[in-house]
Amino acid sequence: MNRKIWGLSLVVFSLLFASCSKKEDFSNFDDETVVIVDDIVSALVVRASSLRNQEIKFTILDEDGNDVTENATFYVDGEAIEGDSFSSAEIGNFEVYGEYDFEGTLVTTDTEAFSVIIPKRKIVIEDYTGAWCGYCPRISAAIEAVHDETDDIAVVAIHNDDDMALPFEENLRETFEVFGFPSGRINRTQNWGNPHPPEDVVDIAGLDTNSAISIQSQLSGNNLAVKVGVVSENDLTSMKLVLYLVEDGVLSEQVNYFDQDPSSPYYEMGNPIIDFVNN
Structure with a gap:
């Protein structure tokens, strides 16, 4: 037909480094997850799919919508990384979570999955x-x-x-x-x-x-x-x-x-x- x-x-x-979806059609841009820890609302934002060697940025927003990424430590597959970005030359599935201090309380976000793929x-x-x-x-x-x-x-x-x-x-x-x-x-x-x-x-x-x-x-x-x-x-x-x-x-x-x-x-x-x- x-x-x-x-x-x-x-x-x-x-070139626009747009965010990618959970599927290989890259049909969605952002995957935002909101978690509640000790009555503190945090949002961990991460692209669900990225290409090899593409910079993958992690962002944490506090309960007021403020970006607290600068004060956070991120862990990819259980290992602390330097800064707020990650890349991989190999394809695979990964997990990330972040931690930051909120008025003396250590806040830990939920663990989120993301992938590095070949389209x-x-x-x-x-x-x-x-x-x-x-x-x-x-x-x-x-x-x-x-x-x-x-x-x-x-x-x-x-x-x-x-x-x-x-x-x-x-x-x-x-x-x-x-x-x-x-x-x-x-x-x-x-x-x-x-x-x-x-x-x-x-x-x-x-x-x-x-x-x-x-x-x-x-x-x-x-x-x-x-x-x-x-x-x-x-x-x-x-x-x-x-x-x-x-x-x-x-x-x-x-x-x-x-x-x-x-x-x-x-x-x-x-x-x-x-x-x-x-x-």
């Missing part, structure tokens, strides 16, 4: 398509075959000359030398040629990588706020960040040249296919 694009922005960015690579498939294009369901079928093998993909349909087309579509085709329909691109630059073998994607999806992206979004009425962060073991200051805003479940008629092809999943589905689901 196809995925409708609602917006695209190309943003030159400087997994997610592959972008861009499907250059159009509702008028009778051969375009071919790539839709190939994408479904890839989905059967891996979830480590992100799919974007870039429509031409139909109700889902956007003005910058022609610029994208010219920039990336897309000359016909359907056309597939893997990670923007690699041509995914007919018959669009799933292994071209599956063989590289989910492999270890040295960079990760975090994204948080919040919808308030008609306003969508998106916060994006990037972490990497390499210097990315010369790179660009591409943001897609997409919509699933868009229904349209789709010209279907495979209506009489028994080998196609779109066999006898009509030409055109009524209420073709664009995802």
Whole structure:
């Protein structure tokens, strides 16, 4: 199926060491835990996931929200560390707690877990398509075959000359030398040629990588706020960040040249296919 694009922005960015989530998708930024010790409320703040050799900062807030980190001692896996930060060249699971003096009382926070991980690579498939294009369901079928093998993909349909087309579509085709329909691109630059073998994607999806992206979004009425962060073991200051805003479940008629092809999943589905689901 196809995925409708609602917006695209190309943003030159400087490296942002954003906080990471408990999962490898880095979807959340901060993991804050509040503990009560002898009626003193303390908050130990630590990222749940970080990359190898990335600085991991620890913060303690007292019951009034004051930062008391400067006066605290932190223990990682039971060993006191110098300062309020930690890094590891090796992946693994760790535990941290902190201690500080509050008016003569030693306050010990709860022990919190965090991880040092290697992110997994997610592959972008861009499907250059159009509702008028009778051969375009071919790539839709190939994408479904890839989905059967891996979830480590992100799919974007870039429509031409139909109700889902956007003005910058022609610029994208010219920039990336897309000359016909359907056309597939893997990670923007690699041509995914007919018959669009799933292994071209599956063989590289989910492999270890040295960079990760975090994204948080919040919808308030008609306003969508998106916060994006990037972490990497390499210097990315010369790179660009591409943001897609997409919509699933868009229904349209789709010209279907495979209506009489028994080998196609779109066999006898009509030409055109009524209420073709664009995802």
